[in-house]
Amino acid sequence: MLSSYRQIFAAPGTLAFSSAGLIARLPISMTGIGIVTMLAQLRGSYGIAGAVSAVVALSVAALGPQVSRLVDRYGQRRVALPATGLTVLAAAALLLCAHYGAPDWTLFVCAAGVGMMPSTGSMVRARWAHLYSSEPPRLHTAYSFEAVVDEICFIVGPILSIGLATSVFPEAGVLCSGIFLTVGILLFTAQRRTEPPIHPGAHRAGRSAIHSSGLQVLVLTFVATGAIFGSVEVVTVAFAQEQGHTALASLVLAVYALGSCLAGVVFGTLRLKGSMAGRFLGGNAVMAASMVPLVVVAALVDGTAGLVALGAALFVAGLSISPTLITAMALVERLVPAAQLNEGMTWTTTGLALGVALGSSVAGWVVDGSGAAAGYWVPLAAALFGALTALAGLARLRAGLVAVATADGAAATAAEAAAGSATGGPEA
Template sequence: MPSPYRAIFAVPGTRAFSAAGLVGRMPLSMLSIGIVTMVSQVTGRYGLAGALAATTAVSGAVLAPQVSRLVDRFGQRRVLRPAAAVAVAAVTGMLLCVRLGAPQWTLFAFAAAAGCTPSVGAMVRARWAALYRGTPRLHAAYSFESVVDEICFIVGPVLSIGLCTVWFPEAGPLLAAVFLAVGVALLTAQRSTEPPPHPVAHHRGPSPLHSGGLRVLVAVFAATGAVFGAVDVATVAWAEAAGHKTAAGPVLAVYALGSCLSGVVFGLLSPRGHASRRFLIGVAAMSVSMIPLLLVGNLPSLAVALFVAGMSVSPTMVTTMALVEELVPRARLTEGMTWTGTGLAVGVAIGSSAAGRAVDAVGAHAAFGVAVAAGALASVVAFPGYRRLRPAPEEGKARANEHQHHQDHHEDRGDGAGWDGTVAQLGG
């Protein structure tokens, strides 16, 4: 492992919580595409499949920030376990309804309840931020977690689609629920690296969404999510039209592979200048990379186009997390990170639903037009909001004072001078 990545694992417990986060995040790449594949297998209706996936995503957009807000106040262990239990029960109920041919409204009810799935990625990143806030190691940690995200998206769709089509239709979402239960159990067992909860008094201020910069990030992520949702549905439909539905999983894995490789390289760099400029470049690159999807003529060319498109994803995600850490108060960091995931979930819902309707009405190829339009919208939102991505001078000064107080606190306790003493204390 290259040295910047090796360095972030110097603190005891970091390998354990990151590995648990990998397991717990698998549903991120498996559940939505599993629902689409399952329902299209059983009913042949992509519109219904996209609507159910959209329902889960919209519900997550509403419930996940509330779960994260409770995590910031009461701690990960006390909140994540009951939230994950409800989500697993809801997914199980939806699968039973599909198996038994229950009325459609029951599917939507359980899909909505599944939205309380906690944002495991935000929980893991909050642990890294607690360890490495204000140091170059945080960039490497966020880059590593972006790579982990993409590993999930390389493996998850292949597993989910493959199990649904080869074994039985409900197999993919069922395995996603198992991963969630196991991952949350493992993560919450890691007590030494859990960020301390913040008392209620720290949560009496305005919501993190009071920050204009965070609102810009959430809006851009909504458009980005629409790209992802449309690409998922359009790829499955395209592969089925070509007579190779099981190939949709590997093709989507290639999309994630492009992002994974770019994330590895990005983590080895030492970015200069403010993160807002890198964010704009990433969003613009993602938007332009959608256009070739309208020109593909077969599955290999689609895979190549998606690989190239994926190369802009991880750097943009890493940069976004850095911006959130800068814009949001420490006591609300998990909630702030989850709001970006909320924007992504809303976008996935819109993109999945719109692409599903496009497939039913026009055909698989036209559904990629939804991804192109969503990519263009992301740029339209990002560029006018560029100036909001820097904290106000007084906010920046307060954050610097907060970080200095954090350092002085550890030095006063005899933990050692500078950052190395702080990390040693946190890891001990």
């Protein structure tokens, strides 16, 4: 198993840019929860805290693809550095406004600026695609590794952010996320030899990558997946609180991420055959089926036993996450032109962020109105929507893959013909 992962790091510089990408990605999971924890302590209002955090999520969703579009056109270093600078300035202003009791509206203005944060995950995957686009097995393993890194970020980040904010000082979590972003991006952009060159068609790309019908299908399913994540988190915390074991919620959710992490490690070693579109549909279907036990456990089992059973159900549910997301990223790499790869990958994470915001909000309403056990119907509904969307869009995904394969074949034929003419082949 480990030999598959050793192979992808054989290329010079791969370990350096992937490690730097891990540091730069931690703020994604630290910033939102850090803002909530900070403002809940400083302002005494979860309403304001949640609203400001939601503005950050919406800002990332709106500005993230545009920043990545600039990355495609001008290169990772030229765009990521100034975008990071603007993000850090906005975060610093948010900390100062929170600390010194500035009016609430200033918090929202500063939060909107945090959305300039560059999508490090997309830039890391673009480097892997540049290195291994001609070697699908290695690219599959590389994408699997990055999915595991994502899970590590979402396990460690919130715990670190909450711990710092509650044990050091309220602003510590957000401050630490800003430091991680700055250090990570500086280290990442310093790796010049692995930075993908600007694609010749980047400056001619008039329309956004989101006009791809196949990418639209992926983004919609990612909204559903994000809604699963956001709602499971909120409902699980509420369920643990109802059982009198609130502190165990983080452990139960960590088990959920652990299942996904382990599945990603194993999935990366497999040599898969068949249609990626079919695997993506299968992954969404399994994800939907895995939500059913959550509803049953929450309804029938109480107390500590209920949390243990819920943890087991979440571990099983997590097994389908990484394989589905890995397949989705591989589909983006095939469906989106190389000149728009960063933007295409960022659109999927944008869908994920929107889904998290939507799922957590709806789950909160259901929990308030009907209790935590009823809340698990929200991730089930979101998962069913994702599976149905994948099914309805299967033809689009397959058509997109066929179109890309045809275009690649035509380009290869043209290149061979040009090479033959240039060298004076037999026909000449």
